[in-house]
Amino acid sequence: MEESTTVATPQQPLPPEVVEKIVIGGDLSGLNAAQRAEYYAAVCRSLGLNPLTKPFEYLTLNGKLRLYALRDCADQLRRLHGISIYITNREWLNDIYVVTARAKDRLGREDESTGAVTVGNLKGDALANALMKAETKAKRRVTLSIAGLGWLDETELDTIPQARAGATPSQESQEDAHPTADQISSLVELARSCGVDLIGFGRHMRQLMDLPGESRITKKFLRESMTMEQYEEAWQYYNELLKKLVEEDVLDHPPPGDAASATESEAAVAPTEEPPQTAPPAPAAPAQTPSAKRSYASPQQIAGLKHLAKQVGDDAYADVQDMLEHHRDGLAMDVYERARQWLKDRKSAKKEEATAESRG
Incomplete structure (x- = not known):
């Protein structure tokens, strides 16, 4: 699949009367499905929220369509x-x-x-x-x-008896709504995290969208032709694939002392109570010369590290995110291994503490 480096053509500006309804009256009913999706994403970006977790939903109140906040x-x-x-x-x-x-x-x-x-x-x-x-x-x-x-x-x-929940952008008319540029880019990155190259991704998109084999798949084409239903199906497919790869990676590498039995290994996957608080692994010093050859963790390994941090709980996930922020050019394998070992040690200690409490 080809990736265009040109700037995407901006959408047509909204009519002044529609802008007035949004800004003054707070009414989103004048937007079509694509515009609502763009507005939804813009609100999430302005607040620093992840739109894929669906932090908002639409609500019809007093004849006006507006957003309301969900738990996430x-x-x-x-x-x-x-x-x-x-x-x-x-x-x-x-x-x-x-x-x-x-x-x-x-x-x-x-x-x-x-x-x-x-x-x-x-x-x-x-x-x-x-x-x-x-x-x-x-x-x-x-x-x-x-x-x-x-x-x-x-x-x-x-x-509020007159309140009526509406549809989120992903639930709008499938004929009118198309994925945004950010959503398409996220889908491509998710596929890469699963080890799928651009050729394989393009082949999958042709099959999903029932296109001829010679069809040219670009991000611009997907933005204009892919329906939200097809996008959600593709996202779910790669999300499940990545989850499977991550779980296999975690189960293939049990923490020390955790391989006594298959039952104990499976039990260690579920998070328990409070782990002992230890300092996160220190970031490794950068390479001394640009020519130094270093191997870096793959996207699957990074995803596995995040998954393991979520299992540990507490501040482990935040520690991993901070570490990745300090290694934006790539996480060296030695740093990855130290971080992974640190997480496994915390997970093992957490399990031992839970076992001791149950016996006590």
């Missing part, structure tokens, strides 16, 4: 801004249960919001779920507030 939006915002949350008050006001949550970001700014639910005559699990929902509401609302995002959270929709 609040989770990512907490991480991005270093937001800490603690509950300051819980109280009953007749049959209403109110929770007050306070948030503080890494700059020392503080904010406070409440979450309330009507309890009525609820009992048992229904009552327990209502109490937890009030706490979740408070945490989500204060997160959005301190991050400067004055949008509705999904936990508030139940109290």
Whole structure:
């Protein structure tokens, strides 16, 4: 598949009346499917959120189409801004249960919001779920507030009878919507992470889109011709393929002392409680000369490292991300091996601690 290095032709500017509806009235109904997808991606970029995790959904309220925040939006915002949350008050006001949550970001700014639910005559699990929902509401609302995002959270929709959830960009009309340039680039990179070269990727796209064998597959062609349904099918295929490759890599290299039995090896895959806190591996010094020959970790190995860090939990994934930021030109194999061993040691220690606690 050919990769074009030319700048993509920008989309036609929106009509002034549509821009006015968005900016002044907050109504997105004047956008077509492709424009909504572009707007959705632009909002995510401006906030530093990953659009592939679907942090927002569309909502029709008072005849206007707008975005509202989902759980993943609040989770990512907490991480991005270093937001800490603690509950300051819980109280009953007749049959209403109110929770007050306070948030503080890494700059020392503080904010406070409440979450309330009507309890009525609820009992048992229904009552327990209502109490937890009030706490979740408070945490989500204060997160959005301190991050400067004055949008509705999904936990508030139940109290708005006229609210009607709409479709996300991926659920719009498949005839009108096409992947954006960023989405196509991400798909190509995902395929490369699975070890699929551009020739193999092009062959797969022809098969997926039912195209003649001589069809020329370029990023521009995919942006203009590929439907969102086809894009999602391709993304799911490569995502599952990468997940399989990563799991095979992790299982083929059990941590020290973890190979006693197949049962123990499988049990080690699931994350457990708190691991001992240890310092992350120090970044290796850069090569002394440009001509020095060094081998670098492959995309599959990098993906496996991230997967292992997620299994370890706590701050391990953040440590790995920071390490990769310091090695943007490639992660040398010696650094990769040290980081991998460090993660396996933490994972092994975590398992031993969980075993000791279960015996105690």
